Amino acid sequence: MSSRYRVALKLTWMAILIVVLILFTRVRHDFVYQGF
């Protein structure tokens, strides 16, 4: 495996991780929804 390929693979994983982190960020709202 070439070093360039390894770097590209790591960067791809990093990108996926960032997207997943954004999507699964728990949001804290000021307005607590009380059912209605």
Added chain:
Amino acid sequence: MTSFTRASSRAAAFKAALLGFAALIFAGAHLTLDAASSFAERHLDAYLWKDQDYLRVFTPTYHVGRGAGRLWIYGSSEARENLLTEVLSREVRSLKPYQNSQSSGTLEDGLVVLHYLEGAYGRSAIPEAIVLGISTRFVADYRTIPSPLWSGINKYSPHFRLLLGSHPPELTPRSMAESIRPRMELLKLQPDRYRRALVAIGMQMAGRHVPWLASKRWSWEAYSPARYLTSVDGPGPDVREWLATPGNQWALVHGWDPDLDRDRVTRELRMYREFARRYGTELYVVNLPELSWNRELYLPGRYEAYLRIVKEGLGDTPFLDLRTYLPDRLFYDDCHPTWEGGTLVAREVGAFIESRRRVTQAARNTR
């Protein structure tokens, strides 16, 4: 020594490049997810701020260029559950309903939202027709919690901040520099919107291949405006007990003296009418159904005074009174209808709007 310095500066450059790449990916991911959310809002009619409905006003894709042919619905959560967009779109074919009702919304909040749309998004966001779903609490401007809309504007709006003191409060423009912080604050909440957008897009795509999916409520409930409350036998005795509990929000509503508030109510209703007249917008007002247990608890003459003041304030505005329209078994709790109840109300309101539109258009044609 020189080779050591060169190696360490190379490592520092690598770290900087990595950080730069991460920042780029972060920004790119937000932009892509925002584009997907805007697509869902614009083309799939997805309501992505489901539990935080007051945030819809800060999302331009819901408003810019979408006023023409729009039936803009406003009220509190009761209006959201009664005036179901799916039903109204079938009943009023010439208009496209958009649900802007807001949990704990009041008559005054609705004016703030309209002024916001007007100031932030301009003429293209002004709806062709407005339907207000009103109740005593809504018109009395009573809230059980501080207005999420007001604090939301001050925290998340890139366009305005709210100056309290006047009724309704005044919107003051924010400069470009002042808008950075609220934009960042709103960005922190976006993951909620992104997730629902992906669900909406996924479900719509799946629905094309598996048609029965569209008939299943769970497949679109996550990104539709109402909560579609279901109940088999109507509200239980605990609800009756809650309604009559001294000191709760209902006690305030039942004891509210509309005559003391007459000037404010009349002024606010006049502002709706003036707004409608200014833009040639049609205005319809619906008095929403009330549970019979609730109706029994008003102090003598108070509900009648509320209706009288509202009707006087509305003048010739089309007004539909559905206070006693639903039987108790079609209520979910103290004030919200079940899905079945909401469907009946929305049908009635749709037929009302459609008939009034026909009359107005016939009158225009004969001129």
